[in-house]
Amino acid sequence: MTAVDPALRVTVRVPGKINLELSVGPRREDGYHELVTVFQAVSVYDRVMVQAADEWSVRAVGPYADRVPDTEDNLALRAARLLADRAVEMAGAGTRPGPVALTVEKKIPVAAGMAGGSADAAAALVGCAELWDLGVLRDDLEPLAAELGADVPFLLHGGTAVGSGRGDDISPVLSRGEVHWVLWVTTGDGLATPAVFAEFDRLHEGQELDLPSLSPQLVSALRRMDPDAIGTALRNDLQPAALSLRPDLQEVLDAGLDLGARGALVSGSGPTVAFLVGSQAEALDLSMGLAARGPAGDILRVTGPVGGAAVVDSRGARLRL
The missing domain is CATH 3.30.230.10 (Ribosomal Protein S5; domain 2)
Incomplete structure (x- = not known):
């Protein structure tokens, strides 16, 4: 080289x-x-x-x-x-x-x-x-x-x-358009994915789990980008395990729903909590309400979907191998 x-x-x-x-x-x-x-x-x-x-x-x-x-x-x-x-x-x-x-x-x-x-x-x-x-x-x-x-x-x-x-x-x-989210992010310790799955296994010990399935209601709602329909179809089987390890997340979920979110769930293995709202104005209102009501955390207003990894700057000639 x-x-x-x-x-x-x-x-x-x-x-x-x-x-x-x-x-x-x-x-x-x-x-x-x-x-x-x-x-x-x-x-x-x-x-x-x-x-x-x-x-x-x-x-x-x-x-x-x-x-x-x-x-x-x-x-x-x-x-x-x-x-x-x-x-x-x-x-x-x-x-x-x-x-x-x-x-x-x-x-x-x-x-x-x-x-x-x-x-x-x-x-x-x-x-x-x-x-x-x-x-x-x-x-x-x-x-x-x-x-x-x-x-x-x-x-x-x-x-x-x-x-x-x-x-x-x-x-x-396949979907068209975008939806608005408010994310509550803990300022304390995060949750390690292996720990959440281990807690999931503990909570389901002795049970025979069904094969996982995709909700047709969610797919249909995403095609229409209908916030109310999407909010109703949100689901996370790991949420009980995340709440078992971080009971404070239930307070966050309850606060957001009380403040008018169209739907809410713990994202993935957590502890981020995602609230679906209907517009940018609703996102601003919810983020202000969460900040005033607590629990304390970082609050982000985001939209989705967006594109994946993309080159935004490339300087100098590329290396020739």
Whole structure:
């Protein structure tokens, strides 16, 4: 490879997600539960800058930077290394790409059920593919994304989609228009996904779980982007487990519904609580009401669906491998 030029860099913007439905079935032989989920990408974004460097590294800046590891187990760094390992066989690169330095501007809440780490991994795949001029499509990156985590394939594309299997087999949901959400994000400790699934297993010990299923009512409501119909169809089988570990979330859910939300649920493994509203004005009213009533937390007004990981800046010539 040619000498490292630190002016070569690519910046990717990537959204967080919420789960509008999460149906959890029996545990599989690989240890994961069979899932059916409906993802929606929403307008809270991380930015990941990928820069040619002499050694592999990752650092975080921004509101949630202190919760992002800068070690080898960082998911974005793992994504960059994985793509480098596969570049020759995937894209016919002449040589294995060299190291990159990743800078993550962290605005997606961490350990909040919004797939912030998975979003950064998706951004790293897209950014490195651009920097290294691999000429691959998003579909080509999906198998690598699935190796990194169940949410990563969805965040390559964004929008609204159904995930099945572990959640990584993605099919888009046809819809038109947008919906408005108010997100309540804890300022305390988050919830680790494995801990929530362990609590789910404890709560269902001895029970025979049905296979997960997709709600036709939710799919129909999303096609029409009808807030009331969507609100009625929201569902999360992990919510009782999240509430068992964080009972304070029930107070948040009750407060939002009392203040007029069209629907509410804990997103994914939590602890983020998502409230569906009918308009930007309703979102403003609800966010002000939640702030005044408590419990204390960060409150975000977002819309969805939005697109997935996308290059927003590319400086210097791409590396030729």
